[in-house]
Amino acid sequence: MAPTRVTMVAGTGLDGGAAGEPPAAWGIERIVAVRGEPLPAASHLRRIEGAEFAAETQSAWTLQGVRSHDRYLERGEKDRLIAIQQDLDRPSSTLAALIPMRKSAAWWAMTQDERRAVFEPRSRHIAIGSDYLPAVARRLYHCRDLGGPFDFLTWFEFDAAAAGAFDELLGRLRETEEWRYVDREVEVRLQRRR
């Protein structure tokens, strides 16, 4: 069975859900180019999961990804995450962030053991993220093999009380050795509209 697909569709102006679509669930508060090229301005965003990519619509920009399988997690780590993490779509999660990222050719030229050594033993990516569970719910979409402008789309949801902690999480990750291999990163901050 093929991995679940996601289409992130950002639009501009008022969005009442044209052509039978529901209105966009998320308003865009700001778009920050952390590293590399920015994304065009937009006012709202739909995150659409399904067996196929959502059909092309008029949009400011569209990004595609797949949920796919774990690339670095080990069994013990995964079991610990499953025990404490919470799923998306909690009613209390009024804030969200979409952070599309691309890693450098140097990252992708490494072998699996080399990437894993940077990812966890040296950068503590999983350990740092775990410090913000269950407050921050997240989902990772892969897109490198799809050939788009990013390698990953990362999605986070949390409540207003966790907004400061989420910023701290981003700050800690961006100081790691792993982030030296990030050559494009855009931060899209969102607020639930309904």
Next chain:
Amino acid sequence: MAPTRVTMVAGTGLDGGAAGEPPAAWGIERIVAVRGEPLPAASHLRRIEGAEFAAETQSAWTLQGVRSHDRYLERGEKDRLIAIQQDLDRPSSTLAALIPMRKSAAWWAMTQDERRAVFEPRSRHIAIGSDYLPAVARRLYHCRDLGGPFDFLTWFEFDAAAAGAFDELLGRLRETEEWRYVDREVEVRLQRRR
């Protein structure tokens, strides 16, 4: 930079290279459904690599993949492979095989360390493959994230003297624990036409 894309285009009947295309380089000798659904009969095959997928043409079937990055190789293993393997397109390589494969949901539900443990420590995938280097040249294309009918397209080239060894290689791999997770496998055997 996005991974190189491959399009495998299989056709039927005479193929003189219609519409400005060169004639297909490979004739199909036989197509064997090793496990699961077969592929339709065809008489010739083009393997087209490029920055984009090749445009849709009339074909018996078309498969797409990307060269992507190493998923299981460790540095020491990769260095040893690089030292002995040879590239595709040797003039002596008059025979080839395209083996598209799909692995089960149980495979993809495993974490990275679990898949690696099956792949090399228990199944000796790399070690078995190395026994047939440099006689058998190969290239792996990934396609699971693309959502097609297979997870991988494996491509092999060798000369007539290595045909028996290549069959032995396939037989050894198919007896491994890793192959219990293969739920579809088709063997397309080819002969160079020019």
